[in-house]
Amino acid sequence: MSSTISIGGLLRRPEAGAALGLVAVLIFFAIFGGMTFLKPAGMASWLNVAANLGVIAIPLGLLMISGELDISVGAMVPFGAMTTAVISGHYGMPIWIGVFAALGFGVLVGLINGFLVIRTAVPSLIVTLGSLFAVQGIVLGLTVLITKSTSVALATEGPAKAIFGDFVMGGQLQVMVLWWLGLTALYIFFVHFSPFGNWIFAMGGDKISARNAGIPTERLTMMLFVLSATSAAFVGMCQAILYNSAQVAGGQSFIFNSIIAVVVGGVLLTGGFGSVVGIFFGTITFAVVTQGIYYTDFDRNWSSLIIGVLLLGAVLMNNTFRKMALSYAPKKGGK
Amino acid sequence: MSNPILALRAVNKSFGPIDVLHDITLEVKAGEVLCLLGDNGAGKSTLIKIMSGVHQPSSGVIEIDGVACPLPSPRAASEQGIATVHQFGGTFPLMSIGRSFFVGVEPTKGWGPFKVYDRRRANAIAVKAVQEFGITRIDDGDRLVGGLSGGERQSLAIARAVHFGARVLILDEPTAALGVKQATHVLRIVNEAKRRGLAVVFITHQVMHAMAVGDHFAVLIRGAVAADFKKGEKTREEITDLMAGGASMASLEAEIESQMAQA
Ligand SMILES: Nc1ncnc2c1ncn2[C@@H]1O[C@H](COP(=O)(O)OP(=O)(O)O)[C@@H](O)[C@H]1O
Ligand SMILES: [Mg+2]
Numbered sequence: 001m002s003s004t005i006s007i008g009g010l011l012r013r014p015e016a017g018a019a020l021g022l023v024a025v026l027i028f029f030a031i032f033g034g035m036t037f038l039k040p041a042g043m044a045s046w047l048n049v050a051a052n053l054g055v056i057a058i059p060l061g062l063l064m065i066s067g068e069l070d071i072s073v074g075a076m077v078p079f080g081a082m083t084t085a086v087i088s089g090h091y092g093m094p095i096w097i098g099v100f101a102a103l104g105f106g107v108l109v110g111l112i113n114g115f116l117v118i119r120t121a122v123p124s125l126i127v128t129l130g131s132l133f134a135v136q137g138i139v140l141g142l143t144v145l146i147t148k149s150t151s152v153a154l155a156t157e158g159p160a161k162a163i164f165g166d167f168v169m170g171g172q173l174q175v176m177v178l179w180w181l182g183l184t185a186l187y188i189f190f191v192h193f194s195p196f197g198n199w200i201f202a203m204g205g206d207k208i209s210a211r212n213a214g215i216p217t218e219r220l221t222m223m224l225f226v227l228s229a230t231s232a233a234f235v236g237m238c239q240a241i242l243y244n245s246a247q248v249a250g251g252q253s254f255i256f257n258s259i260i261a262v263v264v265g266g267v268l269l270t271g272g273f274g275s276v277v278g279i280f281f282g283t284i285t286f287a288v289v290t291q292g293i294y295y296t297d298f299d300r301n302w303s304s305l306i307i308g309v310l311l312l313g314a315v316l317m318n319n320t321f322r323k324m325a326l327s328y329a330p331k332k333g334g335k
Numbered sequence: 336m337s338n339p340i341l342a343l344r345a346v347n348k349s350f351g352p353i354d355v356l357h358d359i360t361l362e363v364k365a366g367e368v369l370c371l372l373g374d375n376g377a378g379k380s381t382l383i384k385i386m387s388g389v390h391q392p393s394s395g396v397i398e399i400d401g402v403a404c405p406l407p408s409p410r411a412a413s414e415q416g417i418a419t420v421h422q423f424g425g426t427f428p429l430m431s432i433g434r435s436f437f438v439g440v441e442p443t444k445g446w447g448p449f450k451v452y453d454r455r456r457a458n459a460i461a462v463k464a465v466q467e468f469g470i471t472r473i474d475d476g477d478r479l480v481g482g483l484s485g486g487e488r489q490s491l492a493i494a495r496a497v498h499f500g501a502r503v504l505i506l507d508e509p510t511a512a513l514g515v516k517q518a519t520h521v522l523r524i525v526n527e528a529k530r531r532g533l534a535v536v537f538i539t540h541q542v543m544h545a546m547a548v549g550d551h552f553a554v555l556i557r558g559a560v561a562a563d564f565k566k567g568e569k570t571r572e573e574i575t576d577l578m579a580g581g582a583s584m585a586s587l588e589a590e591i592e593s594q595m596a597q598a
Contacts, residue, residue, distance in 0.1 A: 189451075193451040193452060194450065194451060194452065195441035195442075195443050195450065195451075195452045197452070198430075198434050198437070198438060198441050198452060199438075199439070201427070201429070201430055201434070202427055202430065202435075202438045202439070205426065205427035205428065205429060205430055205435075206426040206427055209426035209427070209438075210438065210439070211409075212409045212410065212413065213438045213439035213440075214410065214439040214440070215438065215439050268429070272427065272428075272429045272430070273429040322429070325479055325482070326428070326429075326479050326481045326482040327482055328478060328479070328482060
């Protein structure tokens, strides 16, 4: 019953492994790369990577906590970017139409994913593998058909540029970082403080019992798929506005990278366990490794090795901590 | 004593061409434990799935408080106060005791969109509810359900059902996977639920466990009620004999010996 903070209590939290992993990675790069990557310019480089990844990783992580998976995010990023660029760049319509169309397609693909998952017995990995390829095909096919090109330029000015695709604080930090921090705070509230968060964990623990307990599991599943697809479209849309162009390719790296961030962040692959803070740490860890390597003497190709080792290490550590949490029983009279 | 809370009248169930239940008529009364005995495959699980709204009877009637009342879904059954606790009790092993206790009906504090889950209150109520069932070792609502022993998990699930107003408690083989001490625990809690006036349907194939808590017994053989009797009307040997449906007495003796060694 006590709410005193103890080392044991911290280690039993889902984000324990991610926090330790992050500290280890920071120490590693501080030793081999000096402190440059912790100075403003260095920090901007990995914060930008973390922000774009994190906006997608958290809803993906929530889906994984609820027992599902969404790999179609890899196609939704270019889809969001290309929708914005074609509508507001190629056709020259107002940017807000492009913005809402991109988000609207995100909602639509999320609804389709969610509907297929709850109406068929097909696992969400397969459903979203299908929509990954389908959406990739649509993006490539339509873009070439409409623009006769695989890259579309887009010039944005005014508030839309400032809100979605600009640099802030002296010109190195993407505005996405602010979105990411704000969204993370919102997710933390909804998942860990509002009563609804409990439903996501219950679904991942046992979907049938959750439904029998009165949780609208199907509606919640749909919502989570909409959230992940729309978040990915949002990131793509923002990137198109930031870089003033969109490409049909790219985006696939988000699939593995966000799953890595989520798993390093302590989310159990089979669902029912994890935390937003953990995913947040996992995302930063991933970004620090991929960007920190530039500040060391190592060739950047080694960063994949580090990420691989990190992933395995984090999973093993998370398993250990989860076992500790499971077997934890307070001793009478102790602390 | 009183009128039955839940009754099945001439219930049949078939899955396509397979007839699983034949003409089942059973009653459960408040403050009474009905033990459903039967070998593996006798149809016990199918029967309780009908009582809990998972399956619909192919024919026959379910009555609640003497009135015909179909149970089209598990939701409908739980709204009628029928709660099912499965073999492993806690279904959310990685959730805390407090959170799993209140899944779907989370207590909140604060107002409007800033309502937050009231962890302290949830934990306190959950812990109090299990402790009232005599499980005093559970005193921290932040512990994960998966860390509890099998008996404690069963107790938690039963306490939860009772807390949320269950009138009929269906326990599907609650003691099958438990050791002697844990099973005793669960049996004590079954007695406590009965003392509080719940109707309990207790499914088991361990005669010893049934005899420890049962007021009323029904033996199911190949989907039909082969015997229906009250406490004290039959000896353990007779019950075992019935369950085995005509196996030789010698092999029964051996079986009883081993069961007694287990229990
Ligand atoms: N959904 C189903 N479809 C077809 N047959 C089933 C189904 N459920 C149960 N049965 C059959 O009904 C019989 C009784 O099963 P069950 O109720 O699980 O028995 P018990 O719980 O007493 O061991 C078994 O022969 C089983 O194969
Ligand atoms: Mg069974």
